[in-house]
Amino acid sequence: xxxxxxxxxxxxxxxxxxxxxxxxxxxxxxxxxxxxxxxxxxxxxxxxxxxxxxxxxxxxxxxxxxxxxxxxxxxxxxxxxxxxxxxxxxxxxxxxxxxxxxxxxxxxxxxxxxxxxxxxxxxxxxxxxxxxxxxxxxxxxxxxxxxxxxxxxxxxxxxxxxxxxxxxxxxxxxx
Amino acid sequence: xxxxxxxxxxxxxxxxxxxxxxxxxxxxxxxxxxxxxxxxxxxxxxxxxxxxxxxxxxxxxxxxxxxxxxxxxxxxxxxxxxxxxxxxxxxxxxxxxxxxxxxxxxxxxxxxxxxxxxxxxxxxxxxxxxxxxxxxxxxxxxxxxxxxxxxxxxxxxxxxxxxxxxxxxxxxxxxxxxxxxxxxxxxxxxxxxxxxxxxxxxxxxxxxxxxxxxxxxxxxxxxxxxxxxxxxxxxxxxxxxxxxxxxxxxxxxxxxxxxxxxxxxxxxxxxxxxxxxxxxxxxxxxxxxxxxxxxxxxxxxxxxxxxxxxxxxxxxxxxxxxxxxxxxxxxxxxxxxxxxxxxxxxxxxxxxxxxxxxxxxxxxxxxxxxxxxxxxxxxxxxxxxxxxxxxxxxxxxxxxxxxxxxxxxxxxxxxxxxxxxxxxxxxxxxxxxxxxxxxxxxxxxxxxxxxxxxxxxxxxxxxxxxxxxxxxxxxxxxxxxxxxxxxxxxxxxxxxxxxxxxxxxxxxxxxxxxxxxxxxxxxxxxxxxxxxxxxxxxxxxxxxxxxxxxxxxxxxxxxxxxxxxxxxxxxxxxxxxxxxxxxxxxxxxxxxxxxxxxxxxxxxxxxxxxxxxxxxxxxxxxxxxxxxxxxxxxxxxxxxxxxxxxxxxxxxxxxxxxxxxxxxxxxxxxxxxxxxxxxxxxxxxxxxxx
Amino acid sequence: xxxxxxxxxxxxxxxxxxxxxxxxxxxxxxxxxxxxxxxxxxxxxxxxxxxxxxxxxxxxxxxxxxxxxxxxxxxxxxxxxxxxxxxxxxxxxxxxxxxx
Numbered sequence: 008x009x010x011x012x013x014x015x016x017x018x019x020x021x022x023x024x025x026x027x028x029x030x031x032x033x034x035x036x037x038x039x040x041x042x043x044x045x046x047x048x049x050x051x052x053x054x055x056x057x058x059x060x061x062x063x064x065x066x067x068x069x070x071x072x073x074x075x076x077x078x079x080x081x082x083x084x085x086x087x088x089x090x091x092x093x094x095x096x097x098x099x100x101x102x103x104x105x106x107x108x109x110x111x112x113x114x115x116x117x118x119x120x121x122x123x124x125x126x127x128x129x130x131x132x133x134x135x136x137x138x139x140x141x142x143x144x145x146x147x148x149x150x151x152x153x154x155x156x157x158x159x160x161x162x163x164x165x166x167x168x169x170x171x172x173x174x175x176x177x178x179x180x181x182x
Numbered sequence: 183x184x185x186x187x188x189x190x191x192x193x194x195x196x197x198x199x200x201x202x203x204x205x206x207x208x209x210x211x212x213x214x215x216x217x218x219x220x221x222x223x224x225x226x227x228x229x230x231x232x233x234x235x236x237x238x239x240x241x242x243x244x245x246x247x248x249x250x251x252x253x254x255x256x257x258x259x260x261x262x263x264x265x266x267x268x269x270x271x272x273x274x275x276x277x278x279x280x281x282x283x284x285x286x287x288x289x290x291x292x293x294x295x296x297x298x299x300x301x302x303x304x305x306x307x308x309x310x311x312x313x314x315x316x317x318x319x320x321x322x323x324x325x326x327x328x329x330x331x332x333x334x335x336x337x338x339x340x341x342x343x344x345x346x347x348x349x350x351x352x353x354x355x356x357x358x359x360x361x362x363x364x365x366x367x368x369x370x371x372x373x374x375x376x377x378x379x380x381x382x383x384x385x386x387x388x389x390x391x392x393x394x395x396x397x398x399x400x401x402x403x404x405x406x407x408x409x410x411x412x413x414x415x416x417x418x419x420x421x422x423x424x425x426x427x428x429x430x431x432x433x434x435x436x437x438x439x440x441x442x443x444x445x446x447x448x449x450x451x452x453x454x455x456x457x458x459x460x461x462x463x464x465x466x467x468x469x470x471x472x473x474x475x476x477x478x479x480x481x482x483x484x485x486x487x488x489x490x491x492x493x494x495x496x497x498x499x500x501x502x503x504x505x506x507x508x509x510x511x512x513x514x515x516x517x518x519x520x521x522x523x524x525x526x527x528x529x530x531x532x533x534x535x536x537x538x539x540x541x542x543x544x545x546x547x548x549x550x551x552x553x554x555x556x557x558x559x560x561x562x563x564x565x566x567x568x569x570x571x572x573x574x575x576x577x578x579x580x581x582x583x584x585x586x587x588x589x590x591x592x593x594x595x596x597x598x599x600x601x602x603x604x605x606x607x608x609x610x611x612x613x614x615x616x617x618x619x620x621x622x623x624x625x626x627x628x629x630x631x632x633x634x635x636x637x638x639x640x641x642x643x644x645x646x647x648x649x650x651x652x653x654x655x656x657x658x659x660x661x662x663x664x665x666x667x668x669x670x671x672x673x674x675x676x677x678x679x680x681x682x683x684x685x686x687x688x689x690x691x692x693x694x695x696x697x698x699x700x701x702x703x704x705x706x707x708x709x710x711x712x713x714x715x716x717x718x719x720x721x722x723x724x725x726x727x728x729x730x731x732x733x734x735x736x737x738x739x740x741x742x743x744x745x746x747x748x749x750x751x752x753x754x755x756x757x758x759x760x761x762x763x764x765x766x767x768x769x770x771x772x773x774x775x776x777x778x779x780x781x782x783x784x785x786x787x788x789x790x791x792x793x794x795x796x797x798x799x800x801x802x803x804x805x806x807x808x809x810x811x812x813x814x815x816x817x818x819x820x821x822x823x824x825x826x827x828x829x830x831x832x833x834x835x836x837x838x839x840x841x842x843x844x845x846x847x848x849x850x851x852x853x854x855x856x857x858x859x860x861x862x863x864x865x866x867x868x869x870x871x872x
Numbered sequence: 873x874x875x876x877x878x879x880x881x882x883x884x885x886x887x888x889x890x891x892x893x894x895x896x897x898x899x900x901x902x903x904x905x906x907x908x909x910x911x912x913x914x915x916x917x918x919x920x921x922x923x924x925x926x927x928x929x930x931x932x933x934x935x936x937x938x939x940x941x942x943x944x945x946x947x948x949x950x951x952x953x954x955x956x957x958x959x960x961x962x963x964x965x966x967x968x969x970x971x972x
Contacts, residue, residue: 847970847971848968848971849967849968849969849970850964850967851902851964851967852895852902852964852965855893855894856894859894
């Protein structure tokens with residue numbers, strides 16, 4: 008085990024820890040910050056997988072945009088006298104454990120059972136050198152993946168308008 | 183008329199006399215029809231019309247009488263209808279016979295009817311329901327003529343019943359009076375009981391001979407012995423009809439009560455005609471009666487004669503005395519029939535018709551006069567209640583009503599059987615023949631029958647003498663009891679011409695010369711010569727012995743009556759106690775017996791059956807209804823709990839199932855997500871398993 | 873790096889995110905859980921994308937998931953605000969007017 012592996016495993020643990028903390032925390036703000044660490048860890052893992060652009064994009068979009076949005080949401084939806092404390096219901100705990108546990112067990116079995124190396128393109132791909140770079144992503148985005156690109160833009164537009172409409176209604180009612 | 187009748191299927195042609203007889207028959211019917219429907223509009227309610235029609239009928243009957251007696255019999259038969267039998271037909275015929283006896287009866291019926299019509303013109307004047315009186319009389323006359331003319335037993339029976347019905351109408355003429363309607367009912371019912379026997383006799387005859395035509399029966403009876411048991415039964419059955427109609431022993435209680443009717447009605451029906459129909463029937467069926475049956479008839483007749491006479495002794499009602507007297511004289515006639523002397527019986531019928539009608543009409547005159555006296559008394563303010571029929575308030579009427587007295591006297595003497603009167607001839611004929619018959623019988627007890635006849639002569643004399651004395655002789659008992667009636671009594675007098683004329687005519691007909699020029703012997707009478715019964719001719723001894731005995735007994739009876747009543751004019755000394763008095767006064771307790779031994783059990787049984795009927799039928803109904811109610815309740819229960827229950831069960835189940843599924847609609851997102859995940863897990867597991 | 877590490881980690885984070893969604897009462901927490909799940913999916917994709925350098929299909933997929941997730945987070949929060957205004961609380965179990 009060299010250093011990269013250690014750092015790799017460190018970031019895995021970080022993500023995991025953040026998720027676990029989110030599960031067991033009683034405070035929403037603390038959960039939000041745990042999410043932040045998880046996202047950070049995942050961004051690092053992206054980099055380790057050879058997708059630097061995505062890692063940076065992840066940090067920018069998720070942490071910079073979505074998380075801030077979440078924090079604003081938390082701020083706006085908490086009672087003025089309490090401080091967003093929440094308890095975990097026992098009933099829900101059971102269902103969560105059943106669902107999550109069951110699914111994890113299932114996925115675990117699948118992942119361990121399946122021999123991914125038998126897939127041909129994985130065999131091919133493990134010998135290739137990574138040729139990623141922002142430039143190639145940009146070119147592919149404009150040529151191969153132009154359609155999803157446009158649709159994504161449209162969706163963003165719709166989301167923008169929608170959120171604005173809904174929020175505007177909210178603001179109107181508030182005033 | 184002839185054209186109409188010739189269209190019928192006839193076995194022989196209808197000669198003029200038969201046609202005349204039919205006209206004769208239908209004249210009273212015409213009178214009835216006119217008066218019944220149009221009587222209200224005619225002047226005097228049509229009584230003159232009725233009398234005229236009956237007068238014409240009388241003339242016709244006299245013509246037929248002369249014709250048959252100087253000529254020969256007439257007979258006509260026609261077919262009425264056919265019934266189909268397994269082999270061949272049964273033919274029902276009707277026939278008319280005009281022989282010496284039937285034309286005699288025709289004359290009797292129409293003549294007495296005419297007398298009664300004349301009499302009623304005055305007697306019934308002013309009485310209520312006047313417009314119904316003459317139609318009923320006409321109907322009765324029509325029915326009686328039908329019996330006389332018919333030679334077919336079935337047709338005779340039809341008219342027989344009609345006569346019974348007409349007598350019911352006439353007896354109950356004043357039906358507002360309860361006793362009158364009861365008497366009418368009683369008469370009809372007693373007749374009906376007799377007619378039941380009559381019907382049985384008819385049925386036996388029809389089943390044996392397949393016909394009810396008397397002429398055919400006469401022929402067919404040569405082949406059958408008379409002592410055939412069925413035939414004897416038939417004879418007794420037909421005799422039962424006579425028992426009812428002629429008021430013989432078991433069925434005699436209706437005749438005294440029938441005096442509730444108007445007096446002319448009593449004269450017509452109960453003296454002369456209807457009660458004689460029984461005797462006429464016996465004459466018609468005489469050929470099929472065997473000796474034992476005839477003995478039975480004779481015994482009944484003798485018994486009735488005696489009983490009627492005994493019962494008449496103690497009667498205080500003037501009409502009831504005459505009613506019992508009629509019963510007694512009818513007993514004589516029936517006795518004579520039983521002995522075989524139908525000629526004597528019919529002769530007595532003829533004479534009896536005249537003198538009894540005369541007696542009744544004179545009694546009616548007396549009653550009429552007593553009514554006037556009573557009315558005058560009341561108008562003078564003396565309200566003394568007495569029955570105008572009660573002889574105890576009569577007396578001394580001889581001087582006031584001489585014509586009535588004369589008629590009454592002649593008729594009474596004729597009834598008793600005093601020589602020089604018609605009754606003597608006929609009664610002696612009967613008694614001689616009876617004695618003669620008894621002498622030829624092997625059984626010495628048969629002498630009881632003529633003995634009964636002779637005793638009855640004595641008793642008859644006694645009670646008729648009593649009546650004569652009580653009504654006409656002595657001083658007026660009414661005035662003795664109630665002196666204030668004296669002035670009204672002084673105004674009593676003979677009735678008017680319409681009442682006097684019939685009295686005189688009938689009284690004249692009760693004298694001997696009409697019937698025989700020999701006042702002492704009936705054998706020489708034109709009647710007996712024409713209608714003579716076969717049989718042993720009486721010994722000469724009896725010819726002298728019997729009349730002597732009757733004269734002696736009659737005188738004895740009159741003497742006793744005079745002794746008892748004429749001398750005791752100041753009081754009505756009569757022993758009211760005593761066994762014989764009670765027996766006589768209560769008509770041998772026949773009414774009592776009928777009431778207690780027949781009526782009461784029948785009513786009791788009827789009541790019990792009524793109750794049972796109610797219980798059974800109502801019980802059935804109730805059980806039916808209760809069953810229905812129970813079924814309804816069960817149905818309701820089933821409907822409520824089973825049917826509705828199943829529905830409720832369904833709804834309950836669907837509700838519970840829905841509730842079950844409703845729990846899953848929590849409305850919370852997290853649970854929905856959980857369900858999704860669970861489903862996906864399940865699918866994945868399934869996929870992986872496979 | 874190693875494929876199954878990526879996969880295992882992705883599975884774990886996915887299940888944890890699922891638990892968060894199912895357990896938490898606060899609506900925003902639920903949204904955060906959803907983001908966690910999406911990120912786990914992204915991790916899965918990038919794990920496989922290591923072996924596809926020519927086309928980089930995984931990376932593009934991730935890119936678009938990123939975009940969609942962001943848009944969805946925005947809209948979701950707008951809805952949460954609406955929810956908060958209506959029910960006066962951010963408790964997700966209070967929003968059960970459709971219960972029945």
